[in-house]
Amino acid sequence: MRHLEITPVAPFEFERSLDFLGRFEPTAGEQVIRDGSVWKAFRTGGQTVGMRVRSTGTPEEPRLLVKTTGPVETDKAASLFVRRWLSTDDDLTGFYRIADEDRDMAPVVERLRGLHQVRFPSPFENAAWAVLAQRIPMKVARRMKQALVERYGDRVEMDGRELWAFPEPSDMAGASEAEIQPLLNNERRSRAVAAVAQAFNEVDEQWLRTAPILEVEQWLLAIHGIGTWSAAFVLFRGLGRIERMPITKMMLGAARDVYGPTMTQEEAERLAERYGEWQGYWTMYAMVGSP
Structure with missing residues (x-):
């Protein structure tokens, strides 16, 4: 070692x-x-x-x-x-500069200063999770994910610990919907996972990280099973694209915890615009800092 x-x-x-x-x-x-x-x-x-x-x-x-x-x-x-x-x-210098002048966000940032985003281990894993976890209990989605890991991933022992690794796209490139179905016992999700694996195996991951964000979003939306929320999720948590973040119902709730219960969707969107390229971090700090 x-x-x-x-x-x-x-x-x-x-x-x-x-x-x-x-x-x-x-x-x-x-x-x-x-x-x-x-x-x-x-x-x-x-x-x-x-x-x-x-x-x-x-x-x-x-x-x-x-x-x-x-x-x-x-x-x-x-x-x-x-x-x-x-x-x-x-x-995060630019983010902290804006947040320190934001009366409501400043205390949250002071409490969490030094927190960097923790991403999914890979954008492929993030996208696979996004299609697995749609509208089902978390524990069910996690069982499905583990089934994929055990079939297509691998494990290694270190310091007396068994560590499992999620597969690379190439590990699943030839996996069909029919092959995945017995693992997930769900036709719709099997089709989506197969589509995600094929798409990520064929794309240049560096392009996903550096191309204009709207182009990458459109590429994600073209994958079967990936919708608007899932695309935003992968852009932020999988690729670290922090410059844009739609205000979902959950995010609006977090913003209200910070700025007050009367904040509207439009007000939250205007505030996000104020943070410019740091919208993702503004959202993350609001969510992590919520009670």
């Missing part, structure tokens, strides 16, 4: 990331969190890599130490995985 170092953009509070991971139901139980560390596995280039991530710095001088099980040729992928997963490269 080898060790890699990552230097996040300050302020970065690793404990806040761990706390979020412990409460984020779509990936609950898919990593091990203990004694200030998180153990996680991921797939890259057909290989399964286990890692342990812990902080060796402070919020103002952050540093992460990553121990990895993978061969040396996976080191670059492991470092990039952690940086994207924990959004360590996000410089």
Whole structure:
């Protein structure tokens, strides 16, 4: 095993990331969190890599130490995985500048300062979850997701812990709706998962991260099973596209917790516009900071 170092953009509070991971139901139980560390596995280039991530710095001088099980040729992928997963490269200076002048949001930001977005491990996993979890109980969707992991993903042992990795798109590229159906016992979701796997296997992921956001949104909406909410979800939680976030019913509720119960949809949308390219972080801080 080898060790890699990552230097996040300050302020970065690793404990806040761990706390979020412990409460984020779509990936609950898919990593091990203990004694200030998180153990996680991921797939890259057909290989399964286990890692342990812990902080060796402070919020103002952050540093992460990553121990990895993978061969040396996976080191670059492991470092990039952690940086994207924990959004360590996000410089929140601009967001904090606007929020500090926002009378209602400023106390929330002060309480959560150093929180960076924790994303899904990959945009493909995020999109697969989005189609699995539509209008069914969370525990049912999680069982379906685990069935996909056990069939198409892989596992690795590290520090006496068994870590499962969600498949890459290429792991499921040839999976048909008929093949997936026995795992999910749901025809509609099987068709959607197969469509998501095919689409993500064929697209250049770098294009998803850098192309104009409206073009990427339209690409997502063209996938069977992906609607407006799911596309926004993947753009933010899967790709880290923080510059745009529609105000859903849940997000409006979070905004009302911060700004008052009389806030209207139109007022929330105008306020989001004020945050410009930081709309995603404004929404996230409001939701995390809600009672």
